[in-house]
Amino acid sequence: xxxxxxxxxxxxxxxxxxxxxxxxxxxxxxxxxxxxxxxxxxxxxxxxxxxxxxxxxxxxxxxxxxxxxxxxxxxxxxxxxxxxxxxxxxxxxxxxxxxxxxxxxxxxxxxxxxxxxxxxxxxxxxxxxxxxxxxxxxxxxxxxxxxxxxxxxxxxxxxxxxxxxxxxxxxxxxxxxxxxxxxxxxxxxxxxxxxxxxxxxxxxxxxxxxxxxxxxxxxxxxxxxxxxxxxxxx
Numbered sequence: 421x422x423x424x425x426x427x428x429x430x431x432x433x434x435x436x437x438x439x440x441x442x443x444x445x446x447x448x449x450x451x452x453x454x455x456x457x458x459x460x461x462x463x464x465x466x467x468x469x470x471x472x473x474x475x476x477x478x479x480x481x482x483x484x485x486x487x488x489x490x491x492x493x494x495x496x497x498x499x500x501x502x503x504x505x506x507x508x509x510x511x512x513x514x515x516x517x518x519x520x521x522x523x524x525x526x527x528x529x530x531x532x533x534x535x536x537x538x539x540x541x542x543x544x545x546x547x548x549x550x551x552x553x554x555x556x557x558x559x560x561x562x563x564x565x566x567x568x569x570x571x572x573x574x575x576x577x578x579x580x581x582x583x584x585x586x587x588x589x590x591x592x593x594x595x596x597x598x599x600x601x602x603x604x605x606x607x608x609x610x611x612x613x614x615x616x617x618x619x620x621x622x623x624x625x626x627x628x629x630x631x632x633x634x635x636x637x638x639x640x641x642x643x644x645x646x647x648x649x650x651x652x653x654x
Contacts, residue, residue, distance in 0.1 A: 423531050423585050429473065429492035434500055436475035441625035449612050449634055450557050450648060451476050454524060457555045457608060457650035464521040467547065469510045470528035474501040480524070487513065511540055515547045523547060523554045527646065530559060530586040537588055537595075541602050545653070554604065554651040557612075561589055564643040565615035592642060596649075604651040611637030611644030
């Protein structure tokens, strides 16, 4: 992991609990879709990988477990929620094979090296039960805004994360293929927010505009800012 989340949580605290504007709408839509794809929580064992301060984990039922390699994030999660948490690297999960019905990961697979992604997916699969599923949200580096920048020859002016900070950020077609190659199927997917130069940056903080652009994402998921996937083993 190349991004230092200990520093982030030291500086910003449990920021997922205090989001405002665009980030509030985006995170809440992301989490809403994750919960939709999981379905009924009460009869499932759920692992939230890279849980951070536990904001999402706490919404997945009292039996959901969170893991994160940030000691500061786990400290906040234990303080603010009632779920169980463990400090662990998502590449080496401290659980037995077939332990969970669902493995959740919210926009953090980008923080491992691109060459580690296949092994990361295998590790997620290892702890899944035979009929389990993965619910993964992942940013789209070919969203509408980036395509416009590329068209006008200004691609270098737009990058959601620097290459150094997000070495695992790849195109969605390549991302999907990694899961398919490991024997998983795409059962469902949904886009979040259609990005647009200037308008998206300026007006994304307004709920009515955000909601409109997110409705567009339902029809054009591969132009959206982020996609949420439901992968199944059968």
